[in-house]
């Protein structure tokens with residue numbers, strides 16, 4: 403089942419091509435839309451809501467054409483905009499009730515749905531205070547609540563973790579996951595941080611310069627490789643424990659990968675070897691024990707989205723490469739996808 407489908411979708415402004423012949427199919431579940439600032443994420447959302455016409459191409463949301471059924475789409479879809487757009491003088495309850503009424507709910511149902519939704523996003527007594535005094539995290543929760551209050555089938559969340567500290571970000575990502583698991587609502591969530599989406603989304607779409615770079619399930623992005631990372635201590639007898647282990651494992655027919663994990667923490671002390679099966683673990687354990695070395699770690703390596711994306715970049719230069727590198731640098735600085743696990 404397809405929830406969102408675009409076909410050669412383009413949006414040109416006088417000086418900028420914001421979307422460039424984008425064709426992508428998105429199914430139910432939680433989907434991440436990732437791209438650097440200016441990649442075209444917000445523009446795509448506005449077209450999908452029927453709020454902004456595409457220059458060319460076509461798009462459907464829940465089977466409805468965005469060019470002709472914008473109103474019907476907005477009845478069935480919730481939208482959390484990126485920027486702060488909340489009135490400071492009213493309480494969260496007043497605002498969300500108002501949005502529920504705007505969506506067509508009768509007064510009693512609007513009040514009940516508002517109470518339920520605000521509780522769900524984690525706003526309790528403070529929901530009666532004016533929004534102007536809220537923290538960024540609380541404001542993001544109000545924006546999420548107003549997107550959910552009319553019980554949509556699908557929500558578009560534009561950079562919901564913007565401005566949040568790490569704890570607030572994790573809480574928001576947990577909430578987003580529960581929007582799907584608890585209520586069965588599909589989610590399209592944008593971010594410029596790859597690592598965030600890895601933990602939250604079933605599927606990830608990467609765009610760059612308005613064009614599709616990659617669309618795959620998160621498990622395809624992060625699939626487990628049949629590679630073991632092994633780290634050992636040195637001893638008086640074996641001052642270079644890694645070298646002696648490398649030689650002994652090779653004698654025993656184990657294939658070792660590149661000598662070091664370039665650029666990763668611990669490079670030079672980590673052996674990467676091919677895990678042919680369960681027996682490889684036993685061979686490593688026994689060899690380490692025979693040599694009298696200490697086993698610091700032995701773990702299966704996974705790809706992280708950031709690593710996959712970096713590899714793709716190296717293999718096929720993409721437009722706005724500099725922006726992507728900045729994006730990845732940000733992810734790396736934050737530690738996303740680089741913990742070696």
Ligand SMILES: Nc1ncnc2c1ncn2[C@@H]1O[C@H](COP(=O)(O)OP(=O)(O)OP(=O)(O)O)[C@@H](O)[C@H]1O
Nearest residue numbers: 415418419420437438439440441442443444445446
């Ligand atoms: N109304 C507009 N007029 C002219 N250019 C626009 C307009 N809206 C967006 N753009 C341009 O289109 C490109 C894509 O913008 P868009 O806001 O969709 O990116 P984004 O991926 O959402 O990034 P951000 O998270 O920074 O908003 C940018 O270069 C932006 O400057």
